[in-house]
Amino acid sequence: MFSTYVHTLLVFLLLAVLVFLSVSAVLVPVMDWLRVGVNFLDYPFVAVFGFVKNFSGILWNVKNIAQENVLLTKQVEKLTADVAALERVGEENVFLREGLGFRTSQRRELIPVGVVAEVAENTSAMDLLTSSKVAINALVVPGGASGLVRGEHGLGLTFDLVSQNEVINPGDELLTSGLGGQFPKDLLIGEVSRITSGESELFQRASVLPATNYRDLNFLFVLKP
Amino acid sequence: MNNKYLIYAAALFLLFLVHSSAVKVFQGSSFVPELLLLAVIIFAAMNSLPETLWFSFGAGFLWEIFSAEFFGAHIFALLICGITAYLATRNLTAQELAVPTAVFLVIGATLLRPAVVWVYQVGVSSLDLATAIPVGVFLNGELFYTVLVNLAIFYLLRAGIRYFPALNK
Numbered sequence: 450m451f452s453t454y455v456h457t458l459l460v461f462l463l464l465a466v467l468v469f470l471s472v473s474a475v476l477v478p479v480m481d482w483l484r485v486g487v488n489f490l491d492y493p494f495v496a497v498f499g500f501v502k503n504f505s506g507i508l509w510n511v512k513n514i515a516q517e518n519v520l521l522t523k524q525v526e527k528l529t530a531d532v533a534a535l536e537r538v539g540e541e542n543v544f545l546r547e548g549l550g551f552r553t554s555q556r557r558e559l560i561p562v563g564v565v566a567e568v569a570e571n572t573s574a575m576d577l578l579t580s581s582k583v584a585i586n587a588l589v590v591p592g593g594a595s596g597l598v599r600g601e602h603g604l605g606l607t608f609d610l611v612s613q614n615e616v617i618n619p620g621d622e623l624l625t626s627g628l629g630g631q632f633p634k635d636l637l638i639g640e641v642s643r644i645t646s647g648e649s650e651l652f653q654r655a656s657v658l659p660a661t662n663y664r665d666l667n668f669l670f671v672l673k674p
Numbered sequence: 675m676n677n678k679y680l681i682y683a684a685a686l687f688l689l690f691l692v693h694s695s696a697v698k699v700f701q702g703s704s705f706v707p708e709l710l711l712l713a714v715i716i717f718a719a720m721n722s723l724p725e726t727l728w729f730s731f732g733a734g735f736l737w738e739i740f741s742a743e744f745f746g747a748h749i750f751a752l753l754i755c756g757i758t759a760y761l762a763t764r765n766l767t768a769q770e771l772a773v774p775t776a777v778f779l780v781i782g783a784t785l786l787r788p789a790v791v792w793v794y795q796v797g798v799s800s801l802d803l804a805t806a807i808p809v810g811v812f813l814n815g816e817l818f819y820t821v822l823v824n825l826a827i828f829y830l831l832r833a834g835i836r837y838f839p840a841l842n843k
Binding site: 452453456457460461463464467468471472476480483484487490491494495497498499501502 | 691692694695696698699700722723724727728730731735738739740745746749750753803
């Protein structure tokens with residue numbers, strides 16, 4: 450019995466000593482070395498557990514893939530039904546347009562390049578849209594905001610004088626509005642690339658990504674206003 | 675040192691490697707069995723109190739290597755668990771680990787260990803040696819899963835010991 454008390458006392462005394470050494474930071478490097486040693490020794494076990502963890506992860510993923518597959522199959526069925534319905538609506542639309550005599554504008558396939566400035570006997574010179582001499586009335590699609598597309602000294606295009614009440618977003622298309630009569634309506638100028646004006650300014654302003662590279666054109670049509 | 679102690683020391687170190695590896699790989703998971711705690715319970719049921727004290731001390735020290743709590747928390751906790759398991763198997767029940775006894779011991783020790791660690795942390799934080807950790811970090815609903823996995827592994831370990839007759843001397 451005495452021995453048991455002595456052992457109990459010794460064990461708790463040793464614990465107290467170790468805690469004291471730990472608080473005094475004497476034990477810390479020893480524990481660090483032990484951790485490094487254990488990291489080396491437990492490598493095979495970590496590898497095995499890592500494999501088990503990854504394998505269970507794969508099984509879990511397979512389960513998720515099966516659920517995802519069911520979901521996607523349902524979506525495909527729904528979309529197939531939607532496409533069939535839309536095709537029917539499209540056919541009906543074509544039939545109604547023909548019946549009512551509607552014509553779809555093809556103008557968006559044409560791109561304005563500039564304005565003929567000088568005409569000689571066999572050649573002519575033109576001001577590109579990027580020239581600061583050219584300004585076109587333009588409309589934003591979607592939304593219908595109107596403004597003026599101007600050249601930036603041969604460097605690019607700016608969409609300007611757009612009311613603050615209108616909403617324009619990067620990616621919106623810019624079409625000629627036909628106002629002023631210089632350009633026909635619905636020619637594709639480009640798309641809004643970035644809004645450059647602040648909220649405090651009177652009008653909105655945006656830089657425009659042209660629909661084509663004006664320096665790399667081979668054939669042009671001349672349209673008479 | 676006789677064979678029995680060598681085998682126990684080797685088994686304890688092996689369990690420590692498995693335990694620390696599992697904790698490392700499955701960080702934060704409640705499904706990692708507390709092998710060192712189970713070893714202490716089994717040892718306490720089969721050996722004398724002085725032996726149980728030193729074994730618990732060794733197991734606790736090994737636990738300290740991969741734990742983040744203030745040094746000594748796990749040594750203290752496993753000492754308390756070892757003494758409790760020893761007293762329970764000598765005074766409350768028969769020494770043979772019948773199913774109800776084993777279930778009682780494993781559940782009790784699984785809950786007692788984090789409780790003692792928390793009490794220890796409160797003690798050292800009151801001495802300004804460490805910051806206090808909320809009790810919910812140690813005692814929470816996830817212990818239920820730890821109890822289940824400990825029970826399952828406990829019987830595997832107990833069955834494994836039967837293959838080493840030297841340990842039962």
